[in-house]
Amino acid sequence: MRVRDHMTRAFVAVAPHASLGEVARAMSDHGVRHLLILRGNQLVGLLTDRELDAARPSPATSLTVGEIQAALARARAEEVMIRDVVTVAPGTPLAAAARLMRDWQLTALPVLQEGAPVGLLTDATLLGVLGALLEDQAEGAASRRGAPSAGVSSRRR
């Protein structure tokens, strides 16, 4: 099983000079927690909800709502993005990607082919793969015990 079998090809990207207001909107509009930061077709950074949360003002800020919006419109993605991004290739074995994510405590790995991003692999996707593998194992064990497979497969749907 390789990264290319499970990566999402529909990732969301913004330019390094995008404002944090635009970043927040892109995340909420697309329902994603990770944005690739691209200059042309080149990956220059990664921005997750963690970096966005860290930059956002707390409720205790003395700024007004308008001032906060203006400040977020002036702050740029490249000021808060992760620059040293750990990446994988489409042909990277999925087990190696899972270990990378575990060891570096990452929540997503951009997938690069010839330097250009072609996908994104997230922790949620990998947890989904684990769920499916464990389900297959449970089904295998149940069918070896002679349990009715119809009951098991109906749970899947």
Add this chain to the structure above:
Amino acid sequence: MQVKMWMTTGAVAVEAGAPLAAARARMAREGLDTLLVMADGRPIGRLAAADVRRVAPSAHPRLAPYESPDWADRLAVRDVMSPHAVWLTPTASLREAARLMATLGVASLPVVDAGSAIGTVSARDLLGLLASLLDQRPPAGIEHIVVGVERGPAGERAVATALDLARPDAASVTLVAVAAPRPRLAIETIPAVARAAVQAAWCDEARAAVLARVPAGDAPRVDVELVSGGRREAVLAAAARLGADLVVVGDPREARALAGRAACPVLLAGRPEGD
């Protein structure tokens, strides 16, 4: 596989009235993403790392000066927790744990037994489990084949053999071919403004010529890589980059040259009988 076999034991609960600063310090110290919030001996909510981040002062240099740095330290856990307690029982399956964490987007979940938080299951642990389960799986057969496409019958044989091998496992196939050279004069007579477009059209044409060798119908996913020369090096580079399981060529000299250098087996496509 049950949660209790894979959880890290230890108390992961916090009282609703506890200071947020203490809970935040504990989460950082113990690497916890989620704490179960208790009141009167029962779970009433959860405190996630994201909840703590939302009330933390901005770290951005233009926004930080307007923060009141010790404001968050005056808060209690109940002020920022989400009022939905989510936990796993020790006998829940790891499958359910993985799905729940993926759905909630959290990196850990508390495990509760008889009203007490007794441990935690983390995404970190589950990713380790996934890696070891994947390692134990038998090789899944061929997933990616790179083909060095020579001109003439050798190329035809290599493509046909690769497609036959790819079909049962639905493997992907990448065809590496040398684009036919164009006379220098032909390029130089094109006005500079149109040169890129004409060259792109030539590329499309060359790509189509390679793809024309792939029979329509039940063919697996086929990509084409065009190179202007040095097909052998391009095949090796593509095989390494794509993590190919097999390289297929139709010419015996090409097969011998690649055999010692590719990281995966190199197959020489056989000649049809009577050839």
